[in-house]
Amino acid sequence: MDIAGNIKELRSLTDKYNCTLVAVSKTKPEEDIKQAYDAGHLDFGENKAQELTAKYEVLPKDIRWHMIGHMQSNKVKYIAPFVHLIHSVDSAKLLKEVNKQGRKANRKIACLLQLHIAKEESKFGLSEDGLFEILNGEALGNYEHVQINGLMGMATFTKDMAQVRKEFKNLKRIFDRVKNEIDRPNVKMDILSMGMSGDFEVALEEGSNMIRVGSKIFGERNYQ
Numbered sequence: 001m002d003i004a005g006n007i008k009e010l011r012s013l014t015d016k017y018n019c020t021l022v023a024v025s026k027t028k029p030e031e032d033i034k035q036a037y038d039a040g041h042l043d044f045g046e047n048k049a050q051e052l053t054a055k056y057e058v059l060p061k062d063i064r065w066h067m068i069g070h071m072q073s074n075k076v077k078y079i080a081p082f083v084h085l086i087h088s089v090d091s092a093k094l095l096k097e098v099n100k101q102g103r104k105a106n107r108k109i110a111c112l113l114q115l116h117i118a119k120e121e122s123k124f125g126l127s128e129d130g131l132f133e134i135l136n137g138e139a140l141g142n143y144e145h146v147q148i149n150g151l152m153g154m155a156t157f158t159k160d161m162a163q164v165r166k167e168f169k170n171l172k173r174i175f176d177r178v179k180n181e182i183d184r185p186n187v188k189m190d191i192l193s194m195g196m197s198g199d200f201e202v203a204l205e206e207g208s209n210m211i212r213v214g215s216k217i218f219g220e221r222n223y224q
């Protein structure tokens with residue numbers, strides 16, 4: 001894989017959309033990340049707290065680490081001191097734990113709330129009602145160590161791009177709804193994280209300003 005070339009090509013597209021490219025490096029070795037880093041890339045995404053932490057420890061400290069995978073509450077403490085953005089907050093319980101660990105680490109942790117927009121039941125995420133329960137809930141008022149910066153969602157894994165587009169449109173609608181309806185100090189809808197290797201073009205057309213791309217940059221993943 002020409003990792004540096006892939007990054008450059010994608011960045012020329014995302015720049016046009018004022019979109020941030022998160023290079024998803026899960027399962028990939030540090031040398032691959034270094035190639036992207038040496039090409040000037042700083043935003044990397046991982047889906048496991050342990051792998052994220054291990055890579056953070058050995059790679060340059062100006063890398064911005066994005067947590068994009070489903071997390072158990074007991075794993076938050078490992079990434080709280082350094083994580084740049086958690087895309088995958090999918091429950092009130094997890095948000096509470098992020099706030100707790102943010103307090104311990106003496107920082108405000110930037111989060112996206114993950115919505116379930118796909119047809120597949122296996123995917124994680126809040127329902128629209130569940131999202132507004134959190135955003136209107138009393139608890140959020142006491143969370144001084146979390147900042148909700150936007151929403152994340154994953155479309156159905158399918159070649160049917162009309163279906164994917166419909167799901168992204170729905171997420172954008174919910175994003176705009178939050179923008180219009182929620183006025184609280186630690187909620188600021190700046191980031192709409194949607195789009196992966198197979199569907200980022202559609203996502204950009206539908207208003208994404210953060211795409212998470214793995215295999216298109218680093219090649220297919222091998223899971224053991």
Ligand SMILES: *Cc1c(COP(=O)(O)O)cnc(C)c1O
Nearest residue numbers: 024047068196197212213214215
């Ligand atoms: C793995 C992963 C990606 C990237 O997937 P690709 O299809 O390789 O681009 C994006 N978002 C999440 C949440 C992921 O887990």
